[in-house]
Amino acid sequence: MTMRFVDEFRDAELGRALAGEIRGAVPPGRHLKLMEVCGGHTHSIYKYGVDDLLPPEVELVHGPGCPVCVIPMGRVDDAIAVAHEPGVIFTCFGDMMRVPGSHGTLQEAKAAGADVRMVYSPLDALRIAKAEPDREVVFFAIGFETTAPSTALTLMRARAEGVPNFSVFCNHVTIVPPLRALLDSPDLRLDGFIGPGHVSTVVGARPLEFIPADYGKPVVVSGFEPVDILQSVLMILVQLRDGRCEVENQYKRVVPYEGNLRALEVMSEVFTLRPHFEWRGLGFISQSGLRLSDAYADLDAEQRFAVPGVRVADPKACQCGEVLKGVIKPWECKVFGTACTPERPIGTCMVSSEGACAAYYNYGRFARERAVV
């Protein structure tokens, strides 16, 4: 089936032409490291082999933009504790079921008797709550500003429709604070950013302006098809060549520079910033996580249930932190593809199809990379 706005951006001829322009735009003698912030880009890059079209002087570094990958083990333990509460139906997106906590996964909790169900949207979770009024239905909310409006609207709907047995275990995070933390990290050297496309549909491109203004790095907000990504790489190279440094929007067909004001309104009504939130591999980052606002505290699973809230250190063998910061490539992790695989992940980056490790593993990229080493 063909679809407008999709097929055109997978055009091989256009991709090859852009790759040629990229080769011509590399500044002589430079090795450039560009970070794609979000997991959606990482996945597209390996699915379509975008990196194979780039010259060796242009290296793509994979950023922290997969919300599954940044969930710390302690929060998974909290989720499992809630799932084991009597009468609870615990709902979550599919990938979250396989994320390891310190004592197993939600999938294993389900096998042990907890009622854990996969849903495709928070709206599905609300539907279950309405169908099962005698049970407590909890939704495990994760994600950046793309998913947060969906959770917010569902909570508003739960309030409007009077669904008292529905609550949300909120783990939403925001994109700007971790980017700032990465840019402040001394072991990271980057020349530019492929900006988050769909996060920007909500928050707009303006919140990214601090990257050129404070750190002197160009940003191009990019779409997710291969032609989008190639064009964004070219736009960054042209900025570097011309000595410009600004936020540009490659994804104009979707991203308005100001974002979606209605989405920002519903988020500010339903959520409030936490003072700090823990990120896997990155540690605690100030004002980077969201909790339910006081007006919605009665629908907050953390208020309704006893949540252990114990901080758990990442497994020693796992180097997700370095992968998330782009300091090492996934295949450089000691357990990559051996002890840690998508079937039995140790680290979160191997769980989601958009995690850098899983993207490498699933598309066979590790073999070629290892041969180079």
Next chain:
Amino acid sequence: MSCGEGHCITCSDEGVPMHVVAVDDDRGLALCQDAEGARQTVEIALVGPVAPADVLLVHAGTALLRVADAGLEAAR
């Protein structure tokens, strides 16, 4: 929209272009279909009135934006 088949809705920046099949204005929902033919009920509160054949960017069951007829020229 399924997990483990190339992409997952869990992920932050996964948005799926879908076209509107039918609209339920009373409930603020629309039935939408993606490029693979999969259908889903979608929350449309953030995009205002929609009509059949409109293309929406859908994330986790919520339409974030209407996709505009621009961009391809920019890519070429």
